[in-house]
Amino acid sequence: MMNTLHERFAAQAAQTPDAIALTFEGRSLSYEALNARANTLAQRLIAEGVVPESLVALLVERGFDMVIGILGILKAGGAYVPLDPAYPTERLAFQLSDCEAPVLVTQRGIALPETTAKILTITADDTEDDGACTENPLTAVSEKNLAYVIYTSGSTGQPKGCLVEHRNVLPLFDNPVFTTTEHDVWTLFHSYAFDFSVWEIWGALLHGGRLVIPTDAERRAADSFHALLRREGVTVLNQSPTAFSQLMAADEDAPKLESLRTVILAAEKLEVASLKPWFARYGDAQPALWNLYGITETTVFVSYRRILATDTDSTVSPIGVAFPGWTMHVVNGELWVSGAGVTRGYLKRPELTDERFVCYQEQRVYKSGDLVAVLPNSELDYIGRADLQVKLRGHRIELGEIEAALVQFPGVRGSAVALHSEKLVGYTIGQKPDSSALGNHLRAHLPVYMVPTVFVHLESFPMTVNGKLNRRALPLPPSALPPSPCPVGEAPLEQVLALWQHVIGTNEALTGDDVFFDIGGHSLLLPIVRDGLKKLFDVELSLVELFEYPSAKALAQRVSQPAQTSQNNGIRDRAARQREAIARLRRH
Known part of the structure; x- marks a missing residue:
């Protein structure tokens, strides 16, 4: 019996070796090739001493290497710890230090945080067909061993690693609620350091489907992502409600997504009324639209609810009933979960594990911290985070x-x-x-x-x-910005610094060399900065100009002598600044 993710994948690869497993930037990789490349990486990891329960950090950009890395680590018997290069360096450094992974799998050209781990770079042997290993490694890993450690949000403190075993994950894909076949096309939209990706990756690869990996640019721009869905004939789409709201806007002026048969919304509270434009265009027959509720600590998803057009007249956010194998308990308005998906707990946090994973009705349950209400039909209404x-x-x-x-x-x-x-x-x-x-x-x-x-x-x-x-990152409302954040007599630099402190919401001391985007600023705050500069200096600046003068010192010089600056700047210097501004605009 195949009780691990990589064994199930290897069986699928043997069954459909020539089927396309992955697509990225117009290139494709078959099940046979993906399996072989993962085997090659696994042998290198085994040679480095990776055994069951070994944590192996994975730090790679979006592309084939994400999936090759995950499969290679699992095939070696280890558990992968995904690190997203888009995260701040400080967070990545903390995760590496906290998990104490003896090996870090990465790519050439990626800036690495300071670490004592052995660096293993994915090479051409892992990513090319020539020389790839066709033999699946034999390891002693079982269903009770770790599959991955994903760090939950650190918004209320340091991130914490959640320990997830193979036996927690596999029941998700054995449920009778969702049927998926080798004809389905999925997207890996989410960060592989977010557990929504577990559903996307294995939902496709355990059933012979095709997994399309969007680029970062395609993920960030709803119109580009919409075009990718049409071009690749995606049939199963997974989105957070926030991301789906952007996609709905792009869909209004684009050809319909005719290939879609299933849309799954999860990861946030769903306001069903927001879906009225979608149902007005597509109805609720196809694609079928589902709202899923899940928690990292109980393995991705716990419950499901089909959403229909008639639901949009309600203010309820229904999360339905539990998947087979999971059980939901409502205790004083808080949702507690027991069953197949309840994980081992938190890495090196025994006190927190004991606090959140408790015994209830002779079962091990996880206290979610989510508030729910029981509806008359016995389904649950998700109220929100406590x-x-x-x-x-x-x-x-x-x-x-x-x-x-x-x-x-x-x-x-x-x-x-x-x-x-x-x-x-x-x-x-x-x-x-x-x-x-x-x-x-x-x-x-x-x-x-x-x-x-x-x-x-x-x-x-x-x-x-x-x-x-x-x-x-929600911007402060313009009314929250005072007419002048500092005395009028202050020098322009001090006024700019005070304005930045107020808009970003920091009391840290700033200097003229500080750059707005390096101290917590982002593009959605720029209109507020522009309005503040107008009040302070009576100068009109465009958003592009704010990108041209990213440091406090440069911006202070610009606003203190607007006329002279605009007249005396050389054409070549201004063109160079504009090129830099456009590059900065794309990043932020």
């Missing part, structure tokens, strides 16, 4: 309840709510609503203390590397 509750003037407020009411307003396709300076701020995407009408709509559905006093319309929401809403 840590997303805020307290304002004595009232305890669920931000998710306000967000659900916002997307009920005509034309609003997505919403977010944050608390800034004791004010609730509502963010929307889609058609720009009239603030007065939006406020009246909310007052008809919510207590007055839950109605935001400020509304901000965005072209799109900032997203994390994992495709979730990046709440920390």
Whole structure:
């Protein structure tokens, strides 16, 4: 019996050796070739001493090497620890130090954090057919051994590694709820350091399907990703609601996605009203649209619910019922989970493991920290994270309840709510609503203390590397910006630095050599910086110009002598700055 992921994959490769397993940038790799290249890497890892329970760090760019690396580590008997090059260096360094992986698999040209691990670079032998190993390694790994260690978000402290065994993962793909075949085409949209990727990778490769790997540029631009879905004939699409809201906007003016048969939304609370434009165009027969709820600590997904057009008239966010093998318990409004997917716990965090993984009704359960309500049909309504509750003037407020009411307003396709300076701020995407009408709509559905006093319309929401809403990157509302963040008599440099501190929300001392994007700034904050400069210096700057003058010193010189600067800058110097600005704009 095949009780590990790599054994199941090897059996599939033997069954359909010539079928295409991976597609990336117009190139393809067959099941036979992928299996052989992974075998070659596995033999190198075995020679380095990798055995069952060995943690092997993997730091590679998007492409074939991601999947070759994962398979090679598993075939050697080890557990992979995915490190995304897009993450900050400090986070990567912490993860490497924390997991104490003896080996780091990487590629040439990637900047590596400081580490004591043995560096193993993926070579042409691993990525070319010539010389690849056709024999599957024999190891003593079993279903009870680790398959991977994925680090959860560090938004409330240092990231923590979740220990996931083969037996936690395989039941996901043996369930009768979703049927997938060798004819299906999936995308690896998410970061391989985010456990949504586990569903995408093995959903395709354990069933003989094809896995399309979008480039970073295609993932970031919804219109490019939409074009890729059409071009590759993708049939199974997995998205966070935030990412899907961008895709829906791109879909409105593009040919329909005729090949799609299944859309799975997960990783965030789904506001079903936001899907009205999608159902208006596609109906709810094909593609079938599902809302899945999941947790890293209980192995990707726990429950499922088919979403229909009739659901969009409700403010409920239904997460349905548990997958076979998982059980959901509601304890004082909090969701606890038991069953097949409950993982081993946290790496080197026994106290936290004991706190979150407890015994309940003679079962080992994970306390999710998510708030839910039981609906009349016994399904669950996802309310939100317990840590997303805020307290304002004595009232305890669920931000998710306000967000659900916002997307009920005509034309609003997505919403977010944050608390800034004791004010609730509502963010929307889609058609720009009239603030007065939006406020009246909310007052008809919510207590007055839950109605935001400020509304901000965005072209799109900032997203994390994992495709979730990046709440920390939501821009401050213009009304939160004071007319002058520092005394008028201060020098331009001091005024620029004070403005940056306020917009970014930091009290750290800054210098003239600091660069806006290196101290926490990002492109969504630039309009607020531009407005602040207008108030302080009565100068009109374009967003491109803000990229041209990224350091505080350069920007202070520009705003203090706007006329002279524009007249005296040489054409060649300005062209060079603009080239640099465009490159910076693409990065941010």
